[in-house]
Amino acid sequence: MTEVRTAVTGTVMTITLDGPDRMNSLSPDTLDGLEAALDAAERDASLSSLVITGTGRAFCVGMDIGFLGACFADPPGVFLPFIRRYHEFLDRLEACPLPSVAAVNGLARAGGFELLLACDFVIAADEAKVGDTHSDFGIVPGAGASQRAPRKIGDQRARALLLAGRWLSGPEMADWGLALASVPRADLAGEVARLTGALGDRSRAVTGIIKRLLNAAPDVTLAEGLRLERELFTRFHEEVADADEGYRAYVEKRRPVWNAR
Missing domain, CATH: 1.10.12 (Lyase 2-enoyl-coa Hydratase; Chain  A, domain 2)
Structure with missing residues (x-):
């Protein structure tokens, strides 16, 4: 299972998806942790920004493969309620008065791609690999990719990701406007800190x-x-x-x- 850890440094809360053996995949328990972290962030008037990142080789690869089995076994009872909850969380993240930064440390796809689309800023590691991949597995995007991607990167590039299965490296993300910047993974934390520093000390x-x-x-x-x-x-x-x-x-x-x- 992917656990959700939070840490506050100064006025910045970092939310870390911590399940490297599961590639930081999503499950109901993970979503519980994400919702609790956002609840805490919204209550804390001292915070100026949020950072969301992952551990290991992945940022987030979307839904946990084991949980997906339960979803496909009972779409009305399991799959659709989870997708509704995830939609609601991403809507809340997008509307949160705190600016959010996705620190994309590695692989991001499907629901992980949809998570970074809902953030205000994306800083990517050069080594990152990002794609939508829903259509690769015979499934329609369910948590916002079809609507947020065209708004972020334009129609043709969104079609390349969602219809043609295009993958992007960190530098390509920056070139496409999906990321504000791309830096070597070793420099990711410092680049994110520079951005959150600029976001701090504001009303x-x-x-x-x-x-x-x-x-x-x-x-x-x-x-x-x-x-x-x-x-x-x-x-x-x-x-x-x-x-x-x-x-x-x-x-x-x-x-x-x-x-x-």
């Missing part, structure tokens, strides 16, 4: 609103998006004092103290 309220606006952008017209921006801008200034605090901190040459709401 959580501001970050959450910006994430909401960016997530909405692909699905609305420009006019609708601008209207939403004005609405949230107005509500922010009515309900949160962070803009005034940011201004005063700048003038007074001190670090800002953000409102936790």
Whole structure:
């Protein structure tokens, strides 16, 4: 079984899929751990970002092969409820006010590919190998790949991954816009730390609103998006004092103290 371990360093929570003998595959117990980790992250007002990574040679290879046997034996009772839960978790991760970083240390496919698609940022090891692979095994993507991939990398490249079974290395992920950067595996932790450092010391309220606006952008017209921006801008200034605090901190040459709401 893949266990889920969490560790907090400064203002960053790292969520590690720890099942190297199972290639960090997913099962109901693993999903329990992921949901509990996200619950804890959302409650902790001191955090500024999340990092999700794996141990060993894999980031996450999708569903556990043994659990898949139970899924195929009873799709209505086992498979579909699990997929619904995984969808809900990925939706929550995408909507979470904390920016999330997938540190892709190795192999990612199927449900693991869908996990990194739901993160705000991807930093890949050069040695990583990423693909969708659902169609290789006669199954339709069930946790968001068909919708998130075209939005992240464009129509033709999404089709190459989902229909033609294309695999990407870390540098190819960066070239396609699927990853922000690709570095040697030995440098992955340092590159992720540089990114999370840039994400730190910011208003959580501001970050959450910006994430909401960016997530909405692909699905609305420009006019609708601008209207939403004005609405949230107005509500922010009515309900949160962070803009005034940011201004005063700048003038007074001190670090800002953000409102936790």
